Amino acid sequence: MSKPKVAFFDFACCEGCQLQVANMGESLLDVLGAIDVVEFREVMSEKWDQDFDVAIVEGSITTPHAIEKIKKIRERCKVLIAYGSCATIGGVNGMKNNFPLDKIREEVYGKDYKYFETVETRAVPQVVKVDYLVHGCPVYIPEFVNVLKAVLAGLPYQVPDHAVCVECKLNENVCVYEKGVTCLGPVTKAGCNSWCINNGNICYGCRGMVTNPNENGAKDVIEKYNVPMNLVRNKMNMYNQCREIDQSEQKKR
Amino acid sequence: MSKRNVSINVEYLTRVEGHGNIVVDVKNNKLETCQLQIVEAPRFFEGMLQGRSIFEAQHITCRICGICSCGHTLASIQAAEDAIGFIPSEQTTKLRKFLLHMENLDSHILHIYLLVAPDLLGVKSFVPLINTHNDIVRRALRMKKTCNDVCDILVGRHVHPISSIVGGFTKLPREKDIDAMHKLLHHLRKDMEATVELAAKFKFPEFERDTEYVGLVSDNDEYPMLTGEVGSTDGVRKNKKEYKSITNEFIVPHSSAKFAKLSRASYAVGALARFNLNSKKLHPKAKAVAKAVGLKPKCTNPYLNTVAQLVECVHSLEDGLEILEDLKKTGINYDEEIIVGLNEKGTIPVKAGNGVGAVEVPRGILFHNYEVDDQGIITKANCIIPTNQNVNNIEHDMKKLVPEILKKSDEEITLDLEMLVRAYDPCISCSAHFLDVKFVNR
Ligand code: SF4
Ligand code: SF4
Ligand code: SF4
Numbered sequence: 045m046s047k048p049k050v051a052f053f054d055f056a057c058c059e060g061c062q063l064q065v066a067n068m069g070e071s072l073l074d075v076l077g078a079i080d081v082v083e084f085r086e087v088m089s090e091k092w093d094q095d096f097d098v099a100i101v102e103g104s105i106t107t108p109h110a111i112e113k114i115k116k117i118r119e120r121c122k123v124l125i126a127y128g129s130c131a132t133i134g135g136v137n138g139m140k141n142n143f144p145l146d147k148i149r150e151e152v153y154g155k156d157y158k159y160f161e162t163v164e165t166r167a168v169p170q171v172v173k174v175d176y177l178v179h180g181c182p183v184y185i186p187e188f189v190n191v192l193k194a195v196l197a198g199l200p201y202q203v204p205d206h207a208v209c210v211e212c213k214l215n216e217n218v219c220v221y222e223k224g225v226t227c228l229g230p231v232t233k234a235g236c237n238s239w240c241i242n243n244g245n246i247c248y249g250c251r252g253m254v255t256n257p258n259e260n261g262a263k264d265v266i267e268k269y270n271v272p273m274n275l276v277r278n279k280m281n282m283y284n285q286c287r288e289i290d291q292s293e294q295k296k297r
Numbered sequence: 298m299s300k301r302n303v304s305i306n307v308e309y310l311t312r313v314e315g316h317g318n319i320v321v322d323v324k325n326n327k328l329e330t331c332q333l334q335i336v337e338a339p340r341f342f343e344g345m346l347q348g349r350s351i352f353e354a355q356h357i358t359c360r361i362c363g364i365c366s367c368g369h370t371l372a373s374i375q376a377a378e379d380a381i382g383f384i385p386s387e388q389t390t391k392l393r394k395f396l397l398h399m400e401n402l403d404s405h406i407l408h409i410y411l412l413v414a415p416d417l418l419g420v421k422s423f424v425p426l427i428n429t430h431n432d433i434v435r436r437a438l439r440m441k442k443t444c445n446d447v448c449d450i451l452v453g454r455h456v457h458p459i460s461s462i463v464g465g466f467t468k469l470p471r472e473k474d475i476d477a478m479h480k481l482l483h484h485l486r487k488d489m490e491a492t493v494e495l496a497a498k499f500k501f502p503e504f505e506r507d508t509e510y511v512g513l514v515s516d517n518d519e520y521p522m523l524t525g526e527v528g529s530t531d532g533v534r535k536n537k538k539e540y541k542s543i544t545n546e547f548i549v550p551h552s553s554a555k556f557a558k559l560s561r562a563s564y565a566v567g568a569l570a571r572f573n574l575n576s577k578k579l580h581p582k583a584k585a586v587a588k589a590v591g592l593k594p595k596c597t598n599p600y601l602n603t604v605a606q607l608v609e610c611v612h613s614l615e616d617g618l619e620i621l622e623d624l625k626k627t628g629i630n631y632d633e634e635i636i637v638g639l640n641e642k643g644t645i646p647v648k649a650g651n652g653v654g655a656v657e658v659p660r661g662i663l664f665h666n667y668e669v670d671d672q673g674i675i676t677k678a679n680c681i682i683p684t685n686q687n688v689n690n691i692e693h694d695m696k697k698l699v700p701e702i703l704k705k706s707d708e709e710i711t712l713d714l715e716m717l718v719r720a721y722d723p724c725i726s727c728s729a730h731f732l733d734v735k736f737v738n739r
Contacts, residue, residue: 060363060456066407067455069442070435073427081424136360139345181360182456225638243453243460244467246638248356282353 048097048196051083053117055103055110056137056165060182061128062102068185075189078196098123098195104130104137104286105166118172123195126168127188129181133252134167134286136181141165141285167286176201181250181283184236204234205255208247209262212238220246221269230265231257231276249280253287319714320551321699331696332551333688333718346678351377351647351669352463352640358665358680363456364407367400367448368658369665369680370458371523376665377463380652381673383645386633389465390523395620396451396461397522397656398613403444403455404659405568405606405613408722409496410437413603416716417499433495436488443485447478464635464645472625479621482614489614496607497590501600502713506697508597508690509533509560510570511543513657520571520578520612522657530573530595531560537655540664544681556689557681563690566661566683567721568605569596583612599694602720606659640673647673660684660722684723691721 052062062084065072082096099121105111118124129135141164168174178191194201208229212219215238220227228249229241240247257273258266265271322330342361346354355373359366371393378385385393411423414433420426426434445455451470453459460467470478513521514528527543528534535543546555558564572579573594576587587593587608592601637644649671656663661683668677694717702710 058360058363058366060360060366063363063456066411066438066441067445069438069445072438073435076424076427084422136345136357139357140341142348143344182363182454220636220638223636224642225636226641227638239453240459244634244636245453245459245462246636282357 047078047080049082049095050079050098050100051096051117051121052081052100053083053102053113055101055114055131055168056106057103057128057130057135059102061130061180064182064185064188075192079192095120097121098125100125100127101131101168102127104134105168105171106137106140106163108163111163111171114168114172123175124168124172125176125178125191125195126174127178128183129179129250129252129283131168132174132177132179133284134165134170135250135283137165138167138285139282141288142281164289165286166289170286170289177203179203179233179251180236184239186237187235206234207254207257207262207265208232208234208236208238208241208251209265210234211236212241212247213262215242217241219265219269221265221271226271226276226279228276228279230262230271231273231280248282250283253280253284319695319711319718321695321710321714323699323703326700326703328696328699331692331699333691333695334551343678343680346667346675349675350639351381351667351673351675352637352645354667354675354678355462356457359457361680361682364404365400365658365660365663366457367396367452367455367461368656368663370461371397372654372656372658372663372665372680374461374463375523375654375656376652376667377654377669378652379654380650380667380669381463381645381647382650383464385465388630388633391620391624392451392466392469393461394523395617396448396458397658398617398620399444399447399451399455401522401659402610402613402617403441403448404722405610406437406440406444406492408659409492409603409606409610410434410440412719412722413716414495414499416712416719417501436491440485440488440492443481443488447481450474450478462635462637464637465633467634467636469629469631469634470624472629475621475625475629479618479625482618482621485614489611493586493589493607493611496604499603501598501603502716503598504600504694504698504701504717505597506599506694508693509564510573510595511559511564511566511686512571512574512662513655514574518578520575520580520616525655527655527662528574529559529564530570533559537653537664540653540655540666540681544664544686546681546685555685557686558689563693564686565599565690565721566686567602568609568659568661569599569602570661571657572596572605572608579608580612580615582615583608586611599691599717600720602722606722647671658683661686684721687721687723691718691723 099117105114126132130137176191178188191201211234212229225246227246229247231253232247232249233251233254236251318334320330320332320334354377355370358373359370361369415422423434448455452461510530513525515521515525526534527537543559544557546557549556576594590604592604651668654665663683664681666679667675669675695714702713
C-alpha cells in the first residue's frame with residue numbers, strides 16, 4: 045500500500061500543537077517515513093490541490109470563511125483528526141463566547157467592528173464530522189502517536205473517559221486540595237499523565253470534561269475533599285465554554 | 298528599457314507563523330501598491346481576559362502564540378507582578394532569564410533551519426531536505442529537541458510552560474535536573490558550531506535601508522532581555538511604563554494589525570535591533586561569531602536579522618550554561634517553591650494597580666499591560682507583540698526594495714519579498730489586536 049497522504053490545516057489557534065510535532069526531534073523522521081505530508085503551511089511552501097487520506101486540523105472555527113473551508117476539507121479527506129483542544133472542544137477561544145459577540149467585537153475593533161466578521165467560536169466537531177480526537181492544550185505527544193498508529197491501522201481510538209485524578213494518583217502526587225487550592229482534575233478527561241500537577245501546578249481542564257463526573261470522575265477525591273462541584277464546573281469555561289453550544293442546540297430539539 | 302508592470306499577490310504566505318498576504322502592484326515602473334496584509338482570524342485575547350483573575354493571565358496569554366509561549370509567559374508575569382506590587386526573588390529572576398534564553402535559542406533554531414535555510418538552499422521547504430541534506434535536518438531536529446527537553450525539565454513543557462507563574466515557580470529544578478540540563482546544553486555546543494559553519498555559507502540578498510532599531514537597554518553590562526528600559530538607536534530612552542509613547546500605534550485600512558512608529562516613519566525590533574543596540578554586551582563567544590561572519594553594528598540589511606539570530610543563539614547557549622553553573626554553585630532554595638492556584642489561600646498579597654511587562658522575546662520587544670482591581674480581577678488588558686511593531690517597517694523595506702529589483706522576473710521578485718518578510722520571523726497569528734479601524738475608501 046502506498047503511504048497515506050496527510051495534510052495539516054490550522055484555524056484560529058496558537059499553532060502550538062503543530063509545534064509539538066517539531067518537538068519530537070529525530071523520531072519525527074520515523075513518523076514522516078510512514079506518511080506522506082502533502083500540505084503543512086507553516087513549514088512548507090508546497091500546496092496540494094487533490095484529495096488526501098488524512099486531514100489533521102488544528103484550531104477553532106471562528107469566521108464564516110472558516111466554516112466553508114472546513115467543510116471543503118471534510119469533502120476532500122477520508123479521515124479527519126481534530127488536533128488539540130482548540131479543535132476538539134473550542135479551547136481557550138471559547139472564552140469569547142462568554143461575551144455578547146457584538147460587544148467583544150466593538151471592544152477590540154472599535155465602531156467599525158462590523159467589517160470584521162466573526163461568529164461564535166465552535167469546535168471542529170460542532171461543524172463537521174470528526175473521526176479522531178486528540179485533546180490537550182497542547183496535545184500530549186505520546187497520545188498523538190497512539191492516535192496516529194490507530195489511524196494507520198484503521199482502528200478506532202477511544203479517548204479515556206476517566207478523570208485526571210486517576211493518573212495523578214498513579215504518579216503519587218500530593219493532592220493540591222490538601223494545600224487549599226482548587227483543581228479541575230476530578231472532572232477532566234485523563235490522557236495527559238496529569239502533566240500539570242506533576243509540575244506543581246493545578247489542572248485547568250484543558251482536555252475537556254468527563255462525560256459524567258460523578259461516576260467517571262475521581263469519586264473518592266470529590267468526597268474526601270468535599271470538592272465544590274458547581275464551582276469546579278464554572279471554572280471549566282476557560283477551555284470548555286463551547287459545550288454550551290451543544291447544550292443550547294439540544295434544548296432547541 | 299520597456300516599462301515594467303508587476304502584479305504580485307502572495308496569498309497565505311507560507312513558512313511564517315500565522316497568515317499574511319503580500320500585495321505589490323507596479324504600473325509602468327511606478328510602485329502603486331505595496332502591502333503586507335494581515336488576515337489572521339482575530340482571537341480577542343484582550344477582551345477575553347476581562348473579568349478573569351490576574352493569576353490566570355499567564356495561563357491564558359501564553360496561548361496567544363505557541364512559538365513564543367515562554368516569552369508571553371514572562372511578559373505576562375512581569376506585568377501582573379508589576380500591577381499587584383509583587384517583587385520576584387533573585388533566584389526566580391535568574392531562572393526566568395534562563396528560561397528566556399532557552400526560548401530564544403529554540404525559536405531562532407526553528408527559524409534558521411526550518412524557515413530560512415530552505416530558501417537559501419533553493420528548495421520549497423525542509424521536507425525535500427530530508428533526502429538531500431539529511432544530516433542538516435537531523436541536526437535541526439536534534440537541536441530543537443534539546444531546547445525542548447531543557448524546558449521540559451525546567452517548566453514541564455516548552456509549549457505552554459507549566460511551573461512558571463506569578464510569584465515564582467511551582468516546582469524548582471533539583472540538583473540532578475540542573476546537571477541534566479547542563480549536560481544537554483553542553484552537548485549542543487558541537488551542533489552549534491556546525492550551525493555557525495552552515496550559516497556562514499548562506500548568501501543573503503544585498504539590500505540596505507537605514508531605520509530606527511528599538512529594544513531593551515540598560516546601564517549594566519548584561520545583554521538585556523528580561524529587564525531594562527526601552528531605548529532606540531535614534532537615542533530614545535524611556536521607562537517601560539511609557540510603552541504607548543514608544544509604539545504610537547496607528548491604523549491602516551489594509552491590515553487587521555495596528556502599525557507602529559517612533560522617531561521616524563517606522564522602526565524595527567528583534568534580534569538585529571538588539572544586536573545594533575547592545576552588541577558590546579554579548580557573550581565573548583557570540584562576539585567572536587559576529588566577527589567571524591562579519592556582522593557589525595549598525596547593520597541595516599534586514600535580511601541579516603537571521604545572522605543576528607545566529608549570534609544570539611551562541612549568546613543564549615553560553616550565558617545559559619553560565620547561569621546553570623552559577624545555580625549549581627549557590628544551590629537552590631526550595632522553600633521558594635509555591636502553589637498559588639487562583640490565590641484561594643491569599644498566598645500572594647493583592648492590591649489594585651496598573652502593570653507593564655516589557656520583555657525581549659525572539660522576534661523583538663513584547664509588551665503586556667494589565668489593570669487589576671483590589672481583588673486581582675483584570676479590568677483592562679493590552680498586549681503589543683513584536684510583529685505588530687515590525688509590519689510597518691517591513692512595508693517600508695518592500696517599498697524601497699521593489700524598485701531596486703524590477704529587472705528581476707516576477708518569480709524572483711516574489712521570492713525576494715517572501716524572504717524579506719520571513720527574515721523578520723513574523724508571527725502573524727498574534728498580531729491582530731485592539732483596533733480602532735477606520736476605512737479610508739469605503
Ligand atoms: S490547543 Fe492550545 S496549544 Fe494547541 S493550538 Fe490551541 S491554544 Fe495552541
Ligand atoms: S484533584 Fe487534582 S491534585 Fe487532586 S488528585 Fe485530582 S488531579 Fe490530582
Ligand atoms: S493536567 Fe489538566 S490542564 Fe494539565 S494537561 Fe492535563 S488536562 Fe490539561
